[in-house]
Amino acid sequence: FTGLFSRITGSKPLSKEDLAPILAGMKDHLMKKNVAVDIADKICEGVGESLVGKRVGGFGGVKTHVRGALSDAITRVLTPSTSTDLLLAVRNKRAEFNPAISDKRTPYTMTFVGVNGVGKSTNLSKVCFWLLQNNFRVLIAACDTFRSGAVEQLRVHVRNLSLLAEQTGTGKGGVELYERGYGKDAAGIAKEAISYAKDNEFDVVLIDTAGRMQDNEPLMKALAKLVAVNNPDKIIFVGEALVGNEATDQLTKFDRSLKEFSSTAGRPGRGIDGMLVTKWDTVDDKVGAALSMTYVTGKPILFVGCGQTYTDLRQLRVAHVVQALLSD
Amino acid sequence: MVLADLGRRINGAFAQLSRVPVIDDKALDALLKEVASALLESDVNVKLVANLRSKVKAKVKAAIESGADKGKDINRKNIIQKAIFDELVLLVDPGVEPYKPKKNHPNVIMAVGLQGNGKTTTCTKLAVYWQKRGLKSCIVCADTFRAGAFDQTRQSATKAKIPYFGSYTETDPVSIAAQGVMKFKKEKFEVIIVDTSGRHKQESELFQEMVQIGEAVKPDMTVLVLDASIGQAAEAQAKAFKESADFGAIIVTKMDGHAKGGGAISAVAATKTPIIFLGVGEHLYDLDKFSPEPFISKLLGMGDIQGFMDH
Ligand SMILES: Nc1nc2c(ncn2[C@@H]2O[C@H](COP(=O)(O)OP(=O)(O)OP(=O)(O)O)[C@@H](O)[C@H]2O)c(=O)[nH]1
Ligand SMILES: Nc1nc2c(ncn2[C@@H]2O[C@H](COP(=O)(O)OP(=O)(O)OP(=O)(O)O)[C@@H](O)[C@H]2O)c(=O)[nH]1
Ligand SMILES: [Mg+2]
Ligand SMILES: [Mg+2]
Numbered sequence: 001f002t003g004l005f006s007r008i009t010g011s012k013p014l015s016k017e018d019l020a021p022i023l024a025g026m027k028d029h030l031m032k033k034n035v036a037v038d039i040a041d042k043i044c045e046g047v048g049e050s051l052v053g054k055r056v057g058g059f060g061g062v063k064t065h066v067r068g069a070l071s072d073a074i075t076r077v078l079t080p081s082t083s084t085d086l087l088l089a090v091r092n093k094r095a096e097f098n099p100a101i102s103d104k105r106t107p108y109t110m111t112f113v114g115v116n117g118v119g120k121s122t123n124l125s126k127v128c129f130w131l132l133q134n135n136f137r138v139l140i141a142a143c144d145t146f147r148s149g150a151v152e153q154l155r156v157h158v159r160n161l162s163l164l165a166e167q168t169g170t171g172k173g174g175v176e177l178y179e180r181g182y183g184k185d186a187a188g189i190a191k192e193a194i195s196y197a198k199d200n201e202f203d204v205v206l207i208d209t210a211g212r213m214q215d216n217e218p219l220m221k222a223l224a225k226l227v228a229v230n231n232p233d234k235i236i237f238v239g240e241a242l243v244g245n246e247a248t249d250q251l252t253k254f255d256r257s258l259k260e261f262s263s264t265a266g267r268p269g270r271g272i273d274g275m276l277v278t279k280w281d282t283v284d285d286k287v288g289a290a291l292s293m294t295y296v297t298g299k300p301i302l303f304v305g306c307g308q309t310y311t312d313l314r315q316l317r318v319a320h321v322v323q324a325l326l327s328d
Numbered sequence: 329m330v331l332a333d334l335g336r337r338i339n340g341a342f343a344q345l346s347r348v349p350v351i352d353d354k355a356l357d358a359l360l361k362e363v364a365s366a367l368l369e370s371d372v373n374v375k376l377v378a379n380l381r382s383k384v385k386a387k388v389k390a391a392i393e394s395g396a397d398k399g400k401d402i403n404r405k406n407i408i409q410k411a412i413f414d415e416l417v418l419l420v421d422p423g424v425e426p427y428k429p430k431k432n433h434p435n436v437i438m439a440v441g442l443q444g445n446g447k448t449t450t451c452t453k454l455a456v457y458w459q460k461r462g463l464k465s466c467i468v469c470a471d472t473f474r475a476g477a478f479d480q481t482r483q484s485a486t487k488a489k490i491p492y493f494g495s496y497t498e499t500d501p502v503s504i505a506a507q508g509v510m511k512f513k514k515e516k517f518e519v520i521i522v523d524t525s526g527r528h529k530q531e532s533e534l535f536q537e538m539v540q541i542g543e544a545v546k547p548d549m550t551v552l553v554l555d556a557s558i559g560q561a562a563e564a565q566a567k568a569f570k571e572s573a574d575f576g577a578i579i580v581t582k583m584d585g586h587a588k589g590g591g592a593i594s595a596v597a598a599t600k601t602p603i604i605f606l607g608v609g610e611h612l613y614d615l616d617k618f619s620p621e622p623f624i625s626k627l628l629g630m631g632d633i634q635g636f637m638d639h
Contacts, residue, residue, distance in 0.1 A: 037365070117444030117445060118444060147480075148482075149478075152479035157475050216585075243559055244557065246371075246557040246586065279442075281530055282442060282443075308473070
């Protein structure tokens with residue numbers, strides 16, 4: 001990154017020509033950090049526009065300016081524009097309950113969606129652990145009725161989480177699994193689970209879904225049906241930090257298909273509300289996928305998954321990401 | 329078709345080339361720029377792309393300087409196309425022959441790779457593939473870490489009618505792997521596939537465990553299973569796996585999606601290891617055999633490579 005500036009010295013206003021090689025180098029740098037090509041392009045374009053005509057003094061001046069402009073641009077993209085406080089959202093939902101109007105409390109529902117093997121079920125379990133620590137009562141709905149072992153995987157997690165809660169004295173609310181085996185309609189199971197949660201005073205329902213490729217229309221329609229039937233409070237897209245240029249396509253198509261296929265006569269379709277970026281611990285400082293994902297959706301990264309144990313769940317630290325992306 | 333978009337882009341660039349009146353440096357640069365950006369969008373490693381670009385340039389230059397084009401543009405076009413084709417093939421062909429399971433021999437195959445990349449699914453597919461070709465095949469589940477791992481193997485192997493070995497109570501993967509392989513060797517199985525947990529280079533203990541499993545089962549071939557959607561982290565991870573597990577083959581999974589597999593292709597170049605299969609779906613038979621030249625010519629939409637290579 002530092003090598004890009006040797007050609008500019010004077011204190012005349014920066015021209016497009018001055019900036020071109022710098023921006024090209026910047027784009028290369030971002031791509032090496034695993035930012036998708038088209039996103040790297042757009043970000044550099046924006047940085048270029050913000051700098052053309054600026055008068056900056058000397059070699060050091062240019063460098064500081066360009067670095068600052070890139071840092072600002074990345075920070076803007078990564079900074080959430082909507083609330084990421086899930087605990088507050090869950091509490092608000094609980095507070096909404098008015099016994100004068102209805103006799104049962106409605107649980108807060110979240111569904112985890114994404115392509116195959118990214119870490120949906122594992123990170124759903126981490127989110128569950130976190131909710132238990134905050135004393136919520138959680139029901140996990142096993143709605144991956146396709147992949148071998150998917151139900152048993154959640155059964156193991158629920159068993160572990162119950163034990164952990166007991167041992168640590170947290171999670172007084174408790175956790176349960178709602179499952180109906182394999183081969184059945186996921187949307188229906190989710191619906192049953194939510195009504196079971198209502199009957200048994202659960203605060204939150206976490207809905208696990210099967211992984212699917214974003215181009216697989218029948219599977220995307222089935223997912224949209226689950227969303228349309230159950231209208232979850234949060235639809236969380238789970239994507240891995242390892243993903244390259246596919247990040248763009250995955251998010252665009254999940255969001256679009258969900259919106260398109262979940263719309264009903266009375267209600268517009270629902271899209272992705274936020275992201276959970278997994279396997280953060282496997283990419284060193286190549287954290288560009290986080291930038292690609294937020295650029296494409298304009299939605300916040302709610303959590304970062306950084307390992308394979310229940311405590312490996314973090315909030316995104318924007319400053320850290322910016323630093324990693326700028327580092328040589 | 330797999331990689332269709334990339335092929336279309338590169339073809340478009342070739343078509344562009346045949347429309348320019350004179351094939352000079354500028355035309356070559358424009359072509360290379362287009363090819364390079366198509367490769368970058370497919371996640372091919374940034375350095376590899378730069379490398380490919382300069383190698384093609386040097387080759388073409390040398391050919392023209394030696395008069396191979398006989399001063400004709402049409403010959404120049406062929407030289408350029410062939411240089412690019414060859415470099416693309418080199419990307420996916422390290423020129424190493426992968427191990428082939430032998431009849432009447434207990435061939436031990438061990439699957440390794442990053443978390444969630446498709447090892448367990450691929451193990452069953454491989455067993456089905458070799459079983460169909462007359463080799464008595466089975467699976468050993470040496471993943472004691474992932475929740476529900478043994479259930480996954482049990483269910484998918486049962487569906488595929490493939491014998492399997494594993495345990496709900498044993499927590500040491502090395503011991504399970506050794507037990508399973510020994511049992512199946514005694515029973516005269518010919519392909520014994522050992523499935524392992526997902527791991528990554530940043531956790532050295534996990535890598536150590538992989539080395540120990542390898543020492544216990546002495547695989548005839550270790551296979552790296554790699555997700556087609558991986559980006560720029562592919563090279564470092566693949567290199568680390570190569571160093572510790574010395575895998576002899578790569579299987580790229582999830583090629584049925586939109587991903588172009590450029591990251592996985594970069595792993596080939598980084599480790600000089602051949603791809604043997606592509607995973608193209610979640611079902612038992614969703615496994616395609618891989619060979620470099622047909623792959624690239626298919627990618628570029630060229631039916632008849634021979635005709636194309638003629639110059
Ligand atoms: N290193 C690391 N591994 C992770 C992380 N999150 C999940 N994994 C691993 O990724 C693998 C796949 O995780 P799953 O939760 O089964 O993924 P999934 O998206 O539910 O998979 P499907 O349901 O098959 O589509 C497992 O081995 C997890 O342990 C993470 O943050 N870091
Ligand atoms: N679409 C598609 N999905 C695949 C393919 N291969 C595997 N999968 C899916 O990818 C997900 C992860 O596959 P697994 O076989 O569990 O991956 P793994 O490498 O064993 O995972 P760990 O053991 O947790 O590291 C599952 O949902 C599989 O169904 C493929 O070729 N295409
Ligand atoms: Mg899952
Ligand atoms: Mg597995």
